[in-house]
Amino acid sequence: MKLNLFIVIASVLLFSFGCGSSSLNSSNTAANSSNTANTEGTAAKTPADGMYPSKGVVTKINNELGSIEIDHENIPDLMPAMKMEFSVKDKAMLKPIAVGDTVTFTIEYKQGTERIIAIGK
Ligand SMILES: [Cu+2]
The missing domain is CATH 1.20.5 (Single alpha-helices involved in coiled-coils or other helix-helix interfaces)
Structure with a gap:
């Protein structure tokens, strides 16, 4: 049992x-x-194609390649704050810019690539 x-x-x-x-x-x-x-x-x-305004400090400039490295702020809907290199639409845009400058700029994001289309101090 x-x-x-x-x-x-x-x-x-x-x-x-x-x-x-x-x-x-x-x-x-x-x-x-x-x-x-x-x-x-x-x-x-994934970011939508379009224009993204941002702000940052210039850390490097390559006039020959037409590229600029910027320690940029967070860019809502595009990317967090980071130091990165961008190519610019026109090398002449880099002429008035120097390393150490705080710049405001506009990134054009298109099909996964970004470039700077406007930059100023
Ligand atoms: Cu970035």
Whole structure:
């Protein structure tokens, strides 16, 4: 009689363990699909083509290549604050600019590439 009771209890425990692990699996699946949703959310943050005004400090100028490195502020909907190199639409734009200048500039973002189309002190 005692042995039978033990078997019943063991079966119940086994059964609930089985249930528990299967519900664990389904919550893992739910977690996975929410991860997928997060990835999609990041992908949706791809910047829209357009003009983005910004401000920063000039850290390097390459007049030959027509490029300028700027330690720029956060640019909403485009990128966080960082130091990076941009190419400029026209090399002549760099003439009045010197390293150390605080500049305001406009980035043209088009199909994944950006360039500076306007810059001033
Ligand atoms: Cu940047």
